Amino acid sequence: MILVLLIIIPLLTGILSFAIKGEGARILALLSSGITLGAAAMVSGAGFAGNSTFSMPWIPSIGTTFSLLADGMSSMLCLLTGIVVLVVFLVNSNKEVERPGAFYGFMLLSQAGLMGVFLASDALLFYVFWELALIPVYFLCSQWGGEKRIAVTFKFFVYTFVGSLMLLAGLIFLSLQSPGIPSFAWADIIRAGRALPEVTQQWLFWLIFIAFAIKMPIFPFHSWQPDTYEQSPTPVTIILSALMVKMGMYAVLRWLLPVVPAGVAYWSDTVIIMSVIGIVYASCIAMVQTDIKRLIAYSSIAHMGLMCAVAFTKSSIGMHGIMVQMFNHGINITGMWVVVSMIENRWGTRDMTKLGGMAISAPKMAIAFVLVSLASIALPLTNGFIGEFMLFNGLFTGHMALMVIAGTGIILGAVYTLNMIQKTTYGNAVKMVIAKDLSINELAGLIIIICLVLFLGVYPKPLLDLTSGIAGMIVK
Amino acid sequence: MKAIIATTVLGVFMMFAGIAANNKKSIVAIAILLFAALFGVTIYELVDTPANSSQLLFNNMLQIEHSSLWFNMLMTGCTLLYVALMGKEIMKVGMHVAEYFALIFFILCGLYILTTYNNLLMLFIGIEILSIPQYILAGSDKRNLKSSEASLKYFLMGAFSTGILLMGITLLYGASSTFYIDKFGSILHYDNINPLAIAGMVFIMIALSFKVSAAPMHMWTPDVYDGSPTAFTAFMATVVKAGAFFAFLRLFHVSFNSLGQHWTLLLAVITAATLFVGNVTAVFQQSVKRMLAYSSIAQAGFMLFAILSVSSADASYGMRGIIFYGVAYSVATIGIFSVLIKLKDYTYDGFNGLAKSEPFLAFVSSIFLFSLAGIPLTGGFMAKFYVLTAVVKQGQLMWLVIFALLMAAISVYYYFRVIIAMYFKPGTPELNSPITTGDRILLAISCALVLLLGIYPQLFLESFGK
Numbered sequence: 001m002i003l004v005l006l007i008i009i010p011l012l013t014g015i016l017s018f019a020i021k022g023e024g025a026r027i028l029a030l031l032s033s034g035i036t037l038g039a040a041a042m043v044s045g046a047g048f049a050g051n052s053t054f055s056m057p058w059i060p061s062i063g064t065t066f067s068l069l070a071d072g073m074s075s076m077l078c079l080l081t082g083i084v085v086l087v088v089f090l091v092n093s094n095k096e097v098e099r100p101g102a103f104y105g106f107m108l109l110s111q112a113g114l115m116g117v118f119l120a121s122d123a124l125l126f127y128v129f130w131e132l133a134l135i136p137v138y139f140l141c142s143q144w145g146g147e148k149r150i151a152v153t154f155k156f157f158v159y160t161f162v163g164s165l166m167l168l169a170g171l172i173f174l175s176l177q178s179p180g181i182p183s184f185a186w187a188d189i190i191r192a193g194r195a196l197p198e199v200t201q202q203w204l205f206w207l208i209f210i211a212f213a214i215k216m217p218i219f220p221f222h223s224w225q226p227d228t229y230e231q232s233p234t235p236v237t238i239i240l241s242a243l244m245v246k247m248g249m250y251a252v253l254r255w256l257l258p259v260v261p262a263g264v265a266y267w268s269d270t271v272i273i274m275s276v277i278g279i280v281y282a283s284c285i286a287m288v289q290t291d292i293k294r295l296i297a298y299s300s301i302a303h304m305g306l307m308c309a310v311a312f313t314k315s316s317i318g319m320h321g322i323m324v325q326m327f328n329h330g331i332n333i334t335g336m337w338v339v340v341s342m343i344e345n346r347w348g349t350r351d352m353t354k355l356g357g358m359a360i361s362a363p364k365m366a367i368a369f370v371l372v373s374l375a376s377i378a379l380p381l382t383n384g385f386i387g388e389f390m391l392f393n394g395l396f397t398g399h400m401a402l403m404v405i406a407g408t409g410i411i412l413g414a415v416y417t418l419n420m421i422q423k424t425t426y427g428n429a430v431k432m433v434i435a436k437d438l439s440i441n442e443l444a445g446l447i448i449i450i451c452l453v454l455f456l457g458v459y460p461k462p463l464l465d466l467t468s469g470i471a472g473m474i475v476k
Numbered sequence: 477m478k479a480i481i482a483t484t485v486l487g488v489f490m491m492f493a494g495i496a497a498n499n500k501k502s503i504v505a506i507a508i509l510l511f512a513a514l515f516g517v518t519i520y521e522l523v524d525t526p527a528n529s530s531q532l533l534f535n536n537m538l539q540i541e542h543s544s545l546w547f548n549m550l551m552t553g554c555t556l557l558y559v560a561l562m563g564k565e566i567m568k569v570g571m572h573v574a575e576y577f578a579l580i581f582f583i584l585c586g587l588y589i590l591t592t593y594n595n596l597l598m599l600f601i602g603i604e605i606l607s608i609p610q611y612i613l614a615g616s617d618k619r620n621l622k623s624s625e626a627s628l629k630y631f632l633m634g635a636f637s638t639g640i641l642l643m644g645i646t647l648l649y650g651a652s653s654t655f656y657i658d659k660f661g662s663i664l665h666y667d668n669i670n671p672l673a674i675a676g677m678v679f680i681m682i683a684l685s686f687k688v689s690a691a692p693m694h695m696w697t698p699d700v701y702d703g704s705p706t707a708f709t710a711f712m713a714t715v716v717k718a719g720a721f722f723a724f725l726r727l728f729h730v731s732f733n734s735l736g737q738h739w740t741l742l743l744a745v746i747t748a749a750t751l752f753v754g755n756v757t758a759v760f761q762q763s764v765k766r767m768l769a770y771s772s773i774a775q776a777g778f779m780l781f782a783i784l785s786v787s788s789a790d791a792s793y794g795m796r797g798i799i800f801y802g803v804a805y806s807v808a809t810i811g812i813f814s815v816l817i818k819l820k821d822y823t824y825d826g827f828n829g830l831a832k833s834e835p836f837l838a839f840v841s842s843i844f845l846f847s848l849a850g851i852p853l854t855g856g857f858m859a860k861f862y863v864l865t866a867v868v869k870q871g872q873l874m875w876l877v878i879f880a881l882l883m884a885a886i887s888v889y890y891y892f893r894v895i896i897a898m899y900f901k902p903g904t905p906e907l908n909s910p911i912t913t914g915d916r917i918l919l920a921i922s923c924a925l926v927l928l929l930g931i932y933p934q935l936f937l938e939s940f941g942k
Contacts, residue, residue, distance in 0.1 A: 059934050061796075062865065124861075128852040135851065142900050150900050154892065161888055165881040172861070172868050182865075207878075 003054045003068040005039050006078055006115045010085075014108030014136075020101045029104035030089050036111070037082035040075070047075035047466055058125070063175060063183040069121035072467040073323055077118040077250055080330045083448065084242045085111050088235045091338050091445035095345075097233075103144060110136035110239055117247050123171045123184040126255065127164070130211075133244065134160055137236060146231040156228040159221075163211035170207035174259065186254075193259035198266070205263030208256050209271075215248030216304045218271070219278030229297035234341035237293070241300050241337065242330040249304065249326055252311050253319070257474055268312035272399060275309035276406050278302070283412035287419075292340050292350045295420055296333070299376070302409050303329055309406060310394045318394015320471035324463050325387030328375075328456065332384055335372030335449040338442070339365060343424065346436065352423040359425045362437040366425045368446045373421050375453045377414045383456035386464075477533055477540060479548055480588045482517040486510045487581030494574020504563040507577040511556045514584070518549040532594065536656060539594035547591050547722055547799050550936070551715050554806040555584060557925075558711055561814040561918050564909075565707040570616050579609035580711065587719035591726070596645045596655045599723060603641065603687065606719060607634050610712055614704040626703030633696040637686030644679025647672045660731035666738070674738055680727065681739060681746075687720040690780060691749040694773050698757075701769035709765070710813035713772040718802030721779045725798050729786040736787025743784055744876050751777035751883040758890045765822045767890050768812065771848060774887055775805050778863055778880065784873060785866035793866035796937055800862050803936065804855030804929050808847040811922040814915075815841045820906040827894055828903030836916060838898040840923040847926045849891040850884055855929025860884065 013032035017025045046052050047070060055067035070078065085107070097103045113133030120126035134157070141153040175182045177192035196204065214221045229237050257264055279302045286298035307325055310318040342365060343358070344350050359366040375382035378389075388410070395403040438446065456463055493506050522545045525531070531540045559566075559580070567573055586606030593599045611634065615627025649655060651673035652663040664673050682693065689697040701709045732739060754774030761767040779801050785794040815837055819826045831838035847856035864880070867873050929936060 059932075061934065061937055062861075131852040135846075139899070142896070150896060154896070157892070158885060158888060162882070162885040165885055166878070168861075169864065169868070169874075169877050169881055172865050173874070176865065176869050 001054060002039055002043060003052060003070055003119055006036060006043065006119065007068075007112050009036050009039065010108040010115065011112035014105045014112060017101050017105035017108060022100065025101040025104040026089075026093055029108060030086075030093060032108060033082070033086040033089050033111070036115075037079075037086050040078040040082035043070050044075040044079045044466065046070075047072050053121070058122075062124075063178075063181050063185075063188075064124040065122055065185065066125060067122045067185065068119040069186070070119055071470055073250065073253065073470045074118045076323065076327055076463070076466050077246060078115055080246070080327050081111060081114050081118065081243055083452070084238060084330055084334050087334055087338065087445045087448055088238050090448075091341075091442045092235055093441045094439055097144065103140070106136040106140045107235065107239070110140070114239075114243050114247065118250060121186040123175060123186065123189050123255070125184070126251075127168055127171060130167075130247065130251075131164060133247065134164070137239065137244070140236045140239075141228065141232045144233040144236070146233075148227075149231045152224075152227045152231045156224040159224045160211075160214055163214040163221075166207050167211035170204055173204065173207075189255075190258050194261060196260070196262075198262040201260040201263035202266050203263075205256070205260050205267055208260070209252070209267075212248040212251045212256060213308075215251070216245050216308055217248070217301065218305060218308050219274055219281055219301070222278065222282070222301050225301060226294050226297040229300075230291065230293045234337055234344070238334050238337045241297070242334045245300065245304055246326050246330060249307055249311070249322065252308070253322070253470075253474055257311065264312065268314075271312045272309045272402060275305040275312075276402050278305035279309070279406050279409040280412075283409045283416070286416045287412060289416075290352050292343065292352060292355075292420060292424065295352075295416060296336050296340065299413060299416065300329075300333060302413060303333075303376075306388075306391055306395075306406055306409065309399075309402070310391045313394050313397070313399060314475055315394035315397050316472050316475040317390055318397075319474055320464070320467060321387050321390025321394055323467040323471060324460065325384075325391060327463060328383040328387045331449060331452050331456075332372055332376045335368065335446065335453070336376060338445060338449070339369040339372065342438075342442065352420060355424045356427045357425075364438045364443065368438075368450060369425060370421055371450055371453060373417050375457070377417045378410065381454075381457045383453050383460065385457060386460045477531075477538070477592075478521045479514070479518045479552070480585060482514055483581050483585045483588065486514055487578045487585065490574055490578040490581055494572065494578075497574075500567045500573050503573045503577070504567055507574075508556075508560055508563060510577075510581075511552075511559045514581070515549075515552045515556045518545070518552045521545055522549045537595045537598050538589070538592045539658070540592050543795055543799065544591040544722075544726075547802070548588055550799065550803045551587060551718060551806070552584065554715050554803065554810065555580065555711075557807065557918070557922060558715065558810045561810060561915070561922070562707045562710060562817070565814075565817050569705045569707055570618060572616075576613065576616060576708075579613055582609045583711075583716060587715070590719050590723035593723070593726070594657055596648065596657065599657075599727065600638075600641060600645065602723065603638065603720075606716060607638075607687075610634075610708075610716065613708040613712070614700055616708065617705045620703075620705075622703035623705060626700045629696055629703075630700045633686065637683045637693070640679050640686070641683035644676045644681075644683060647676030647679060649676075651676060657727060657731045661734055664732075664735060666735055669735070669738070677732060677735070677739060678742065681743065684720065684724045684727075685746060688717055688724060688776050688779070689773050690746050690776055691753040691773065692746075694750065694753060694776075697773055698766055698769045701772065702763070702766050706765060706813060706817045709769075710810050710817075713768070713813075714806035714809045717772065717776065718779075718798075718806055721776075721782070721798055721802065725783050725786065725794065728783055729791050729794070733786050733791065740784060740787055740872070743780065744873055747777055747780040747784060748876060748879055750774070750780060751880055755883045755886040759886065761890070762824065763822045764816055764824060764827065764894060768809070768816070771887065771890065772809070774883065775801075775848070777883070778860060779805075781863035781867045781876075781880070784876075785863070785870045788870040790869065793862060793869055797859070797862035797866045800855075800929070800933065800936060801859040804847060804859040804926070807922055807925050807929070808844040808854075808856060811844040811919065811926070812841060812848070814919065814922075815844075818907050818909065818911065818915075820908055824893055824897050825901075825903070826905055827897040828901040828905060830898040830905050833904055834907075834911065837911065837919070840919045841898065842895050843923045843926055845891040845894055847930070849888050853927065853930045855926045855933075858930050858933045 058066040116129030282301035289295040378384035589602035617623035651670040758770035782794040782797040847854035
């Protein structure tokens with residue numbers, strides 16, 4: 001039942017929020033996300049003991065039920081969703097937005113969609129939530145985004161919608177494979193998929209994978225991403241990059257690898273090579289960016305590329321690493337965006353060449369920025385390290401040459417990230433701005449992030465324990 | 477059966493009501509009451525008939541099945557919704573308000589025959605009863621040249637396709653010596669078929685494709701839908717079209733399902749062409765009304781999916797698909813037309829800034845457009861889901877499924893253009909008349925229906941058997 005709450009709370013408060021005029025919406029959103037986080041924490045707590053499930057009939061005639069399942073991976077991602085959304089609301093709680101009711105309403109609806117995606121254990125339900133998470137983001141970007149928002153967001157929407165439709169065709173095909181009445185239940189989909197002949201699995205693989213590849217995004221399906229991240233308002237960028245890309249990764253682990261194993265085996269080299277190209281390509285482009293938002297957008301492509309490559313290696317330690325890294329990447333990139341949005345607010349620009357001297361005028365902010373940046377380049381004793389280590393370990397077995405190439409991504413990552421820190425934080429700005437340091441709510445948000453970065457860097461065991469059972473299961 | 481009699485009687489009554497009542501408003505009120513009564517009759521008939529029963533009437537000319545009654549009931553409900561939403565606009569079209577409503581009753585009479593015919597002659601009669609009132613409605617705005625043009629065009633093309641239909645029926649009769657559609661299955665055999673029968677079948681397919689505006693027989697559609705008074709376009713593009721589809725499906729399901737090899741590929745090509753022409757041409761339209769005309773062609777492409785699927789062993793998905801699609805598409809399209817008709821300017825720019833000045837209208841329009849585009853949790857999604865599932869189950873047309881999905885992605889472009897105009901562009905749209913509370917309630921009901929169809933489709937499917 002508590003699983004349903006994870007979806008229902010943001011859904012209802014989201015709808016309610018549209019009706020509220022003025023400041024009430026902000027408080028409602030904070031309250032709602034706090035309660036949701038509490039529920040997510042309880043689910044994760046229970047996740048150590050075993051899976052929790054919920055099921056009720058929905059449309060029996062086509063074999064779909066409203067069934068939810070929270071295993072270690074799902075509950076971890078729900079927890080991440082809860083944390084990130086709360087942090088987003090927290091750091092924005094002293095900022096004015098136009099029409100706050102609608103803004104927070106859409107944010108909460110998209111949270112409900114995300115929770116649903118991570119919990120659904122019925123393919124049609126999964127698909128419905130997959131779209132439900134997308135629609136609010138479309139409205140958020142188109143209304144509150146930057147100058148070129150309408151065209152950019154539309155491109156993003158059409159891109160992902162095409163992928164989703166292909167996914168739908170694949171899922172319908174799979175549901176009809178079960179003997180007797182069709183079934184969309186996860187277990188039946190897996191059984192049906194595995195029983196298919198190899199050739200069928202090979203084309204079915206792409207039908208399903210394209211949607212996920214666009215969402216992550218994997219080279220060459222990434223072209224929507226930097227523009228969208230740049231044009232979106234920062235709270236939405238955080239939802240997109242910290243949570244929605246995880247949807248793609250999660251879906252690969254849950255709805256692709258176990259479903260069409262023969263197809264995966266056949267195409268895995270192709271996907272790994274695509275991912276590695278993406279890592280190097282995105283890292284190189286990130287190095288020449290001067291806009292911080294675009295730089296982080298490209299760095300995100302590189303990070304996701306690494307995870308995707310490892311997902312196709314069949315290494316169980318690598319698989320375990322992906323899950324840990326999904327959480328850590330979500331936390332780190334949230335921290336990065338939060339600071340970037342503060343920079344943009346206070347200095348009025350995101351151009352690195354015009355920034356500088358943050359350490360003098362806003363020392364607390366500078367410390368936070370440096371810490372999350374170091375975590376993002378996976379320095380030991382930060383949370384990024386353990387995940388990245390496991391990922392490379394996974395890629396090492398069997399794909400050594402590719403690992404070496406992907407490893408350049410780490411080096412390049414250090415280059416552009418440190419360069420960014422150097423230009424924004426230290427030295428002198430072209431135009432000196434006396435910026436306000438962190439306000440109390442921003443401090444609270446960043447403290448949550450930094451505590452997680454350090455705690456999971458030193459003691460990652462809880463995260464590893466939570467997801468240990470799942471990794472082995474997927475590889476099998 | 478009861479519904480056929482009721483709609484005829486009510487239609488005649490409606491005409492006389494026009495003489496008795498001079499006030500246009502009271503005529504509209506009477507019409508709404510009568511349509512509600514007709515809706516009641518169809519519900520009664522549905523409840524009164526046991527599930528899985530089938531009843532032959534008039535020397536086996538009509539065969540009444542549960543699914544037909546279910547479809548009749550839903551379509552009558554859509555008509556009631558349409559009359560309630562558009563009543564005021566129909567009033568403005570011309571002098572003879574009572575006659576317009578009477579004609580709509582007669583169209584429904586044709587529709588009821590088309591859902592229950594068991595004989596090709598009844599198919600012919602049904603199509604004629606369905607079409608002739610439409611020719612009149614299309615030309616009802618006499619002061620408008622475009623309306624007269626639409627009427628004439630519609631009439632000529634309709635007469636032409638009726639000729640082809642008759643030719644097809646004749647050829648089929650020549651090959652099988654029967655008009656009864658349930659007999660063809662035992663007379664025509666797949667491997668030893670008279671070429672005349674194949675020719676007849678193809679002729680009938682072409683004629684029915686005219687009626688449902690499938691490409692390349694769609695040329696009349698944009699001009700007729702654009703030229704006709706908007707109030708009537710909304711009806712022609714929805715309920716009438718769904719009825720023609722049901723007739724199409726019925727014939728191919730009952731008579732020709734074992735001959736699938738002879739017609740599936742041809743119909744698949746027609747479907748692909750319809751999807752392509754409808755979607756791609758809709759992208760280039762500047763007028764929302766014309767865009768909706770092309771979108772109705774595109775949606776017809778999806779409805780053809782249901783017919784493609786009946787050649788497989790299990791036709792229940794196709795049957796469900798056409799019923800569900802008919803309702804979901806009709807409600808959403810009637811809804812968007814009733815918003816469109818309130819605006820002075822039918823171009824996309826006419827919608828600019830609607831979200832600011834009329835947030836409620838913009839919201840319901842978005843839901844209707846979501847449904848047409850097939851976004852989950854709306855009826856349109858479940859409808860597309862059913863017809864796609866039907867064809868995937870049929871097994872041989874996976875290429876068409878993928879093609880259709882790509883086309884559906886194109887459709888997002890032109891449907892969302894309206895949403896973009898309403899929400900993200902500045903402007904103040906001019907309204908023809910203020911939106912009354914009654915309008916708001918009816919639009920809210922339509923909107924709730926669209927969502928209900930998407931969230932709990934079981935409600936609309938459980939009530940009729942397998």
